[in-house]
Amino acid sequence: MPNYKLTYFKLRGRAETARYIFAYSGIDYENDTIERSVWASLKPTLLFKQLPILKMDEIELNQSTAIARYLARESGLAGKTSIEQAQVDAIVDTINDFMNLFPWTEKNEAVKQKMNEDIVTNNIPILLNGLSKLLGDQNWFVGDSVTWADFHWAVCSITLSNLNTDLHSYPTLLALKERVEALPQIAAWIERRPNTLL
Numbered sequence: 382m383p384n385y386k387l388t389y390f391k392l393r394g395r396a397e398t399a400r401y402i403f404a405y406s407g408i409d410y411e412n413d414t415i416e417r418s419v420w421a422s423l424k425p426t427l428l429f430k431q432l433p434i435l436k437m438d439e440i441e442l443n444q445s446t447a448i449a450r451y452l453a454r455e456s457g458l459a460g461k462t463s464i465e466q467a468q469v470d471a472i473v474d475t476i477n478d479f480m481n482l483f484p485w486t487e488k489n490e491a492v493k494q495k496m497n498e499d500i501v502t503n504n505i506p507i508l509l510n511g512l513s514k515l516l517g518d519q520n521w522f523v524g525d526s527v528t529w530a531d532f533h534w535a536v537c538s539i540t541l542s543n544l545n546t547d548l549h550s551y552p553t554l555l556a557l558k559e560r561v562e563a564l565p566q567i568a569a570w571i572e573r574r575p576n577t578l579l
């Protein structure tokens with residue numbers, strides 16, 4: 382097993398799904414959360430000037446989805462068959478398409494708020510209706526056990542709620558989030574993680 386070090390800001394953001402996988406699987410890792418003041422000196426040293434980065438001994442992996450997918454494969458959370466893995470990937474990619482609509486780096490607060498409201502009103506219902514249909518009356522999105530697609534939903538749904546999405550209109554999706562958060566290893570991680578808006 383390599384020595385894992387996951388570097389990201391002190392946020393859930395794009396690192397939290399990987400942190401859920403680490404927590405659930407019990408794989409040991411260093412959760413390296415950097416302050417903004419350190420970022421200025423770290424950024425120029427990174428190949429693509431972005432976080433998160435997963436260091437595994439001498440290998441450095443960028444891209445949050447590639448990181449989480451790799452960790453999920455190592456932990457048996459990627460889906461049991463090749464078709465299940467494709468279904469899991471499609472759910473994660475779909476959630477990311479919608480999350481990437483939000484203007485995360487917009488500096489003008491009024492513009493940002495207006496765009497957030499538009500996206501929550503016009504785009505997010507498409508995501509939530511689709512995910513509700515995919516989930517149906519199953520406990521997990523794909524197959525008969527939890528996968529990292531369920532983790533990714535649980536993580537992103539917190540941010541959607543913080544952006545004023547009312548998840549109560551989607552009771553099965555809300556129940557799925559709660560099911561993930563009730564897994565003992567995830568509950569223990571949530572208990573000890575820093576409380577941040579994003």
Ligand SMILES: N[C@@H](CCC(=O)N[C@@H](CS)C(=O)NCC(=O)O)C(=O)O
Pocket residue numbers: 394395430431432433443444445446
């Ligand atoms: N597609 C990349 C996007 C990475 C990304 O946008 N990282 C942001 C934080 S969420 C970043 O490093 N921003 C700092 C900057 O660009 O200065 C991924 O999913 O890892």
